[in-house]
Amino acid sequence: xxxxxxxxxxxxxxxxxxxxxxxxxxxxVAAREETDAVIDxxxxxxxxxxxxxSLRQDGFDVRSTVLAFEELGAGLVPGPVVxxxxxxxxxxxxxxxxxxxxxxEPDATDVMIEHAAQATDLLRxxxxxxxxxxxxxxxxxxxxxxxxxxxxxxxxxxxxPAGERLGGAAAELRRVxxxxxxxxxxxxxxxxxxxxxxxxxxxxxxGRPIGSFxxxxxxxAEMFTKSDVARSAVYAAACALDDxxxxxxxxxxxxxxxxxxEAALFCGKTGIQVHGGMGFTWEVHAxxxxxxxxxLDATLGTAGHHAEVVASTLTxxx
Amino acid sequence: xxxxxxxxxxxFRDELRTxxxxxxxxxxxxxxxxxxxxxREFDTGWQHILFDAGYAGINWPSEFGGRGATPTEHLxxxxxxERAKAPYVGMNFVGLLHxxxxxxxxxxxxxxxxxxxxxxTGGHVWCQGFSEPGAGSDLAGLACRAIRDGDDYVVSGxxxxxxxxxxxxxxxxxxxxxTDAPKHRGITWAIMDMASxxxxxxxxxxxxxxxxxxxxxxDEVRIPVANRVGxxxxxxxxxxTTLSFERGTAFVGEMLQTMELCRDIAALASRITRRSATxxxxxxxxxxxxxxxxxxxxxxxxxxxxxxxxxxxGLVGAGGSVFKLAYTDxxxxxxxxxxxxxxxxxxxxxxxxxxxxxxxxxxxxxGLSMTIAAGTTQIQKNIIAERIxxxxxxxx
Numbered sequence: 001x002x003x004x005x006x007x008x009x010x011x012x013x014x015x016x017x018x019x020x021x022x023x024x025x026x027x028x029v030a031a032r033e034e035t036d037a038v039i040d041x042x043x044x045x046x047x048x049x050x051x052x053x054s055l056r057q058d059g060f061d062v063r064s065t066v067l068a069f070e071e072l073g074a075g076l077v078p079g080p081v082v083x084x085x086x087x088x089x090x091x092x093x094x095x096x097x098x099x100x101x102x103x104x105e106p107d108a109t110d111v112m113i114e115h116a117a118q119a120t121d122l123l124r125x126x127x128x129x130x131x132x133x134x135x136x137x138x139x140x141x142x143x144x145x146x147x148x149x150x151x152x153x154x155x156x157x158x159x160x161p162a163g164e165r166l167g168g169a170a171a172e173l174r175r176v177x178x179x180x181x182x183x184x185x186x187x188x189x190x191x192x193x194x195x196x197x198x199x200x201x202x203x204x205x206x207g208r209p210i211g212s213f214x215x216x217x218x219x220x221a222e223m224f225t226k227s228d229v230a231r232s233a234v235y236a237a238a239c240a241l242d243d244x245x246x247x248x249x250x251x252x253x254x255x256x257x258x259x260x261x262e263a264a265l266f267c268g269k270t271g272i273q274v275h276g277g278m279g280f281t282w283e284v285h286a287x288x289x290x291x292x293x294x295x296l297d298a299t300l301g302t303a304g305h306h307a308e309v310v311a312s313t314l315t316x317x318x
Numbered sequence: 319x320x321x322x323x324x325x326x327x328x329x330f331r332d333e334l335r336t337x338x339x340x341x342x343x344x345x346x347x348x349x350x351x352x353x354x355x356x357x358r359e360f361d362t363g364w365q366h367i368l369f370d371a372g373y374a375g376i377n378w379p380s381e382f383g384g385r386g387a388t389p390t391e392h393l394x395x396x397x398x399x400e401r402a403k404a405p406y407v408g409m410n411f412v413g414l415l416h417x418x419x420x421x422x423x424x425x426x427x428x429x430x431x432x433x434x435x436x437x438x439t440g441g442h443v444w445c446q447g448f449s450e451p452g453a454g455s456d457l458a459g460l461a462c463r464a465i466r467d468g469d470d471y472v473v474s475g476x477x478x479x480x481x482x483x484x485x486x487x488x489x490x491x492x493x494x495x496x497t498d499a500p501k502h503r504g505i506t507w508a509i510m511d512m513a514s515x516x517x518x519x520x521x522x523x524x525x526x527x528x529x530x531x532x533x534x535x536x537d538e539v540r541i542p543v544a545n546r547v548g549x550x551x552x553x554x555x556x557x558x559t560t561l562s563f564e565r566g567t568a569f570v571g572e573m574l575q576t577m578e579l580c581r582d583i584a585a586l587a588s589r590i591t592r593r594s595a596t597x598x599x600x601x602x603x604x605x606x607x608x609x610x611x612x613x614x615x616x617x618x619x620x621x622x623x624x625x626x627x628x629x630x631x632g633l634v635g636a637g638g639s640v641f642k643l644a645y646t647d648x649x650x651x652x653x654x655x656x657x658x659x660x661x662x663x664x665x666x667x668x669x670x671x672x673x674x675x676x677x678x679x680x681x682x683x684x685g686l687s688m689t690i691a692a693g694t695t696q697i698q699k700n701i702i703a704e705r706i707x708x709x710x711x712x713x714x
Contacts, residue, residue, distance in 0.1 A: 003319065211710060217709045224706060307604075
């Protein structure tokens with residue numbers, strides 16, 4: 001039994017981190033907010049060139065893939081990276097970054113689709129098999145004020161067209177997607193902790209860094225704890241999906257989504273509080289982590305939904 | 319990064335499971351909570367059985383009589399003994415998990431020879447004389463005074479939270495040997511024979527109603543200088559060695575028990591009818607409990623991660639504080655879910671009607687102590703913020 005992240009995987013993560021920091025500086029990313037092209041197509045292809053979309057196609061396991069997506073989450077990289085990754089090998093152009101694939105999930109109300117204007121394809125994972133939809137086949141209407149300015153949302157009226165059936169089982173693909181979204185949530189949470197910690201060390205009030213006050217440092221300790229517990233859950237889920245563990249993969253994936261979803265939301269909101277008034281400004285990035293956390297929580301099932309899935313395992317065998 | 323167990327680890331587990339299956343049917347029922355003489359016999363008896371089978375001091379180095387097992391084997395041991403419902407470490411806790419490991423690192427060869435075998439065989443029970451009425455979270459502010467008189471220290475003062483003091487043979491005690499030095503530099507770690515004259519022990523009744531904790535009044539108790547472990551006034555450092563042992567794997571058995579508690583609560587909810595549906599049909603309850611079960615799985619993952627880190631680095635690190643902070647908070651929330659579910663059945667510590675409710679009420683009460691004992695939640699947060707995040711210290 002070995003939970004240690006080995007050097008090869010760590011190197012992959014370090015490489016992706018350097019790429020994200022170098023090519024997606026947060027100030028530049030934020031400058032594209034509220035424009036028609038939040039996703040820069042050149043940058044999108046660079047993500048593909050880094051191998052992110054084709055990682056599993058290229059033989060990397062889920063354990064390696066989660067480390068890459070943790071970094072994409074931490075960098076608030078805009079765009080439907082998980083859906084495009086899952087579509088690689090199924091939808092033309094997904095692997096090489098010429099396609100932008102977004103999820104479409106049926107809902108009781110209107111269907112809310114991320115990045116629909118820039119998306120070339122939509123991926124449905126609610127049936128037995130994955131399905132591809134053409135965005136042009138939908139009657140789309142933009143949401144005027146999306147909660148996350150880096151995640152434009154379009155509404156489509158139900159019912160959705162059935163679309164084109166793709167190979168493989170939707171449930172398995174969806175499970176990988178759940179764990180990758182959870183990995184991004186861990187990245188968001190950890191980045192929020194890092195930003196708030198740096199601020200608490202530098203910002204002085206009453207003649208001392210605010211991070212020296214227990215009222216503030218305890219918030220940061222709670223943030224760190226939630227992000228670290230969530231990270232453990234995500235890595236364990238990745239092991240389960242790779243069959244490198246005795247844990248039940250379905251339950252482990254839901255556990256990861258519950259823990260990472262709550263960690264991202266908690267660290268996002270608490271990071272804003274640590275920043276005080278500046279945390280509520282558009283300028284400071286603290287708000288962006290919380291907003292992305294809301295988007296990711298609503299992707300492939302909220303923490304509440306997955307908590308119910310976990311609860312259902314309590315009354316069955318094992 | 320592979321959470322599957324190696325063939326050697328599986329073999330260790332299988333052997334242990336077989337052994338537990340053969341030995342546990344011969345173990346009598348656990349004695350009543352406050353029957354201290356019987357509990358001592360039960361706990362130390364089990365320790366002796368472990369010793370005979372080569373499982374005593376599972377993670378102690380073999381040169382000191384332990385099994386020298388790896389951290390993962392230690393985890394398997396805790397997991398299997400819990401699943402098989404083997405007796406708990408009980409009164410052997412301080413000796414096996416605190417005093418023994420400290421002696422292994424800090425004591426002289428004579429002291430090791432005199433005390434380690436007694437701990438391993440269950441021959442000796444130890445208690446811990448650290449906390450004082452005036453020194454809780456600020457442990458280094460302890461005042462229990464030791465004055466050198468020839469070959470003895472003469473010790474006077476008061477200790478509190480000394481579990482099992484009335485049945486213990488020895489006490490790992492912190493005393494103040496220098497009142498002028500800064501508070502961390504005037505403390506000495508010593509072994510006190512509990513049969514020494516001048517020790518007055520008074521049981522401390524907790525809100526659970528149990529009396530496992532004691533207050534200990536010391537009036538000119540003589541402790542031989544030969545019983546000092548480490549240098550005079552270096553006891554704070556020695557004590558910190560002890561405390562780091564506590565946060566590594568201390569909660570493994572309990573955490574597995576808590577997972578079962580979640581299933582029990584779900585099963586209980588299916589049997590309780592509220593209005594026209596069962597309590598388990600309540601989406602709020604399912605989400606609350608599912609959320610807690612998810613966190614338990616995550617904490618099990620964190621435990622395995624901490625164990626792997628200990629295997630690689632040889633250190634427990636601050637990961638133990640992260641675990642304790644999250645787990646003890648979870649116990650509060652789980653206790654509240656249980657009480658909410660039980661409604662008026664929560665008014666009784668004994669089972670109500672056909673339903674197994676009493677343990678859940680008892681568990682709720684016990685949970686209230688967990689965020690306080692072994693370093694409060696607030697102290698854990700200080701540790702995480704300062705040692706992991708590198709935030710500046712507050713005035714304290």
